Amino acid sequence: MNEAVVLTPERILEATEDVLRRFGLTKATVVDVARALDVSHGSVYRHFPSKASLRDAVAKRWLDRANEPLCKIAADSGPAPERLEKWLRTAFSIKQKKVCDDPEMFATYLALAQGAREVVEAYKDKQVDLIAKILSDGVAQGVFETDNVKATARAVFDATVRYHHPAHAEEWAKPECPSRIDALIALLLRGVRVCKH
Amino acid sequence: MNEAVVLTPERILEATEDVLRRFGLTKATVVDVARALDVSHGSVYRHFPSKASLRDAVAKRWLDRANEPLCKIAADSGPAPERLEKWLRTAFSIKQKKVCDDPEMFATYLALAQGAREVVEAYKDKQVDLIAKILSDGVAQGVFETDNVKATARAVFDATVRYHHPAHAEEWAKPECPSRIDALIALLLRGVRVCKH
DNA sequence: TCGCTGACAGATTTCAATATCTGTCAGACA
DNA sequence: TGTCTGACAGATATTGAAATCTGTCAGCGA
Numbered sequence: 001m002n003e004a005v006v007l008t009p010e011r012i013l014e015a016t017e018d019v020l021r022r023f024g025l026t027k028a029t030v031v032d033v034a035r036a037l038d039v040s041h042g043s044v045y046r047h048f049p050s051k052a053s054l055r056d057a058v059a060k061r062w063l064d065r066a067n068e069p070l071c072k073i074a075a076d077s078g079p080a081p082e083r084l085e086k087w088l089r090t091a092f093s094i095k096q097k098k099v100c101d102d103p104e105m106f107a108t109y110l111a112l113a114q115g116a117r118e119v120v121e122a123y124k125d126k127q128v129d130l131i132a133k134i135l136s137d138g139v140a141q142g143v144f145e146t147d148n149v150k151a152t153a154r155a156v157f158d159a160t161v162r163y164h165h166p167a168h169a170e171e172w173a174k175p176e177c178p179s180r181i182d183a184l185i186a187l188l189l190r191g192v193r194v195c196k197h
Numbered sequence: 198m199n200e201a202v203v204l205t206p207e208r209i210l211e212a213t214e215d216v217l218r219r220f221g222l223t224k225a226t227v228v229d230v231a232r233a234l235d236v237s238h239g240s241v242y243r244h245f246p247s248k249a250s251l252r253d254a255v256a257k258r259w260l261d262r263a264n265e266p267l268c269k270i271a272a273d274s275g276p277a278p279e280r281l282e283k284w285l286r287t288a289f290s291i292k293q294k295k296v297c298d299d300p301e302m303f304a305t306y307l308a309l310a311q312g313a314r315e316v317v318e319a320y321k322d323k324q325v326d327l328i329a330k331i332l333s334d335g336v337a338q339g340v341f342e343t344d345n346v347k348a349t350a351r352a353v354f355d356a357t358v359r360y361h362h363p364a365h366a367e368e369w370a371k372p373e374c375p376s377r378i379d380a381l382i383a384l385l386l387r388g389v390r391v392c393k394h
Numbered sequence: 395t396c397g398c399t400g401a402c403a404g405a406t407t408t409c410a411a412t413a414t415c416t417g418t419c420a421g422a423c424a
Numbered sequence: 425t426g427t428c429t430g431a432c433a434g435a436t437a438t439t440g441a442a443a444t445c446t447g448t449c450a451g452c453g454a
Contacts, residue, residue, distance in 0.1 A: 007427090026437095029415060040429050045417060151380035158381050159356035167364035183345070183352040187388040195392030204397085223407095226445060237399050242447060399452075406445070415436070422429075 007039060009047050013061065016054050025055065025111035052115070059116035062109065063123045066094050074130035080138030081189060087134060088160065088185050091127070095163055095172065110166045124164075128157045135192060144192045156188050204236055206244050210258065213251050222252065222308035249312070256313035259306065260320045263291050271327035277335030278386060284331060285353075285382050288324070289360055292369070307363045325354045332389060341389045353385050 015036040019028045030051050034041040048054045073087045113120050132153035138144030146152040162168045163181065171177060202208075212233040216225045227248050231238040245251045270284045310317050329350035335341030343349040359365045360378065368374060 030417085031415075041416085042418085042430070043428055046427075049417085051416070148380070151376065152384060154377055155380040155384040158359050158377060159384065161359040161365070162355050162362070165359070165362075165364060167362060168358070179348065180351055180355060183348040184355050187349060187352040187356070187385070191384040191388035227447085228445075238446085239400070239448085240398055243397075246447085248446070395454100397452105397454090399450105401450095402448085404446090404448105406443105408443070409439105409441095411439085411441105413436105413438070416434090418432085418434105420429105420431095422427105424425100424427085 007037065007043055007047065009057075011037065012044055012047055012054070013057055016058050017061070020055075020058060020108055020112070024108050025115060030054070055112060056116045056119050059112045059119045062112070063119065067123065067126065069094070070127065070130055074133045077137075080134050080141055080143055081193060084131070084134050084138065084156075084192070085185060085189060087131065088156075088188065089181075091160065092163055092181050106169075110169070113166055124157070128153050131156050138192065143194055145194045146192060152192060156192070159184065159188055204234065204240055204244070206254075208234065209241055209244055209251070210254055213255050214258070217255060217305055217309070221305050222312065227251070252309060253313045253316050256309045256316045259309070260316065264320065264323065266291070267324065267327055271330045274334075277331050277338055277340055278390065281328070281331050281335065281353075281389070282382060282386060284328065285357065285385065286378075288357065289378050292360055303366075307366070310363055321354070325350050328353050335389065340391055342391045343389060349389060353389070356381065356385055 012033065016028075016033050019032045019036055022028075023032060030044055031041045033054070034044050037044070044054075048057070069090050070087060073083055073090060076083055128150075132149050135144055135146060135153050135156075136149045139146065139149065163171060209230065213225075213230050216229045216233055219225075220229060227241055228238045230251070231241050234241070241251075245254070266287050267284060270280055270287060273280055325347075329346050332341055332343060332350055332353075333346045336343065336346065360368060371377075
């Protein structure tokens, strides 16, 4: 009803993020979002065709935000082994920070990830591509060897998924988790490096 | 009520397995089990203190049965790399056969695994020990190198968990799954082998 | 004596009535 | 003309009363 402020998708997403943060995915309603924006829920539907599309758009924002440091590492130049290790450590630490630096949000993040399956799948594919980029840089540098960069990148990603999937969230709580991640990273780095002697 | 047949834990477990197979964990009741044995449910409680203990005992039987071929491979003598590859392939194929060769049972298996957490955890630890056995054989044979057998075994296991956890069951349905498993196994074998040149 | 029975209490699940939410659309309003 | 509103239908979620299940135990019968 505020005539001065235009209702944009961006404003709706910000309000949705806030409402999700407060109520969680299950309890949050489109009417809540509309109320936060001081419009009727019909207006929200003018910009987003469904609650699911809102949820997916918010999930995408969050995942893009979380993904940013990983993209940077993959785009860097420099020795591939160091970058691969840094990439994996960053990926793990993002999860350890519960994606969003806000422990309270974690449950909501899990619910979002559960619902926004396609968005999460696309994000996984993007992560595999980032790993593949580092691997092929490593092959060019003569420090990695693999007969199929894409398949190996997928394998590296698959190997880390225990820690990337909400179902394994409890693993993070275990005191031995950091040392297990260290061992896993060491194993993966050994798996892709060139054998020199 | 049958005076000729003694009510033993073994008989109760067999009846429970049958009832679970027919009704699933949620629908199966202790009274169903008692009925199958032609006794009152009070008699079942004489041998098992709770429905959960019945569930855990059945889960343990199933997991022990599924684990048997893996134990054999670990106990074998022979070149460690071949055995590790065989072990991993067998572990994957057990899951692919849905643990019990009976597709109808898979949902029930998932429910059991969900409930019998402690039993499943013990089973995981046992699997890590089996991998460690093969790895240390490999070190003795001079074909594997690792500074910490147990940690590496855990890392190998962690790397395969995407395919061992019920939450990832859908991954099995994907057509590219076999090639992804191939890539993962190749990566892990490279990660533990000695570099010769 | 010792294993088994079945009534029972408390916990859990089911189910249907009720309330709330999603998504649409005719019409208001600027 | 283009955006917004709010009543509405169908879908979904909540609720609480009734039904069922778990686990106990006093007492029965071999």
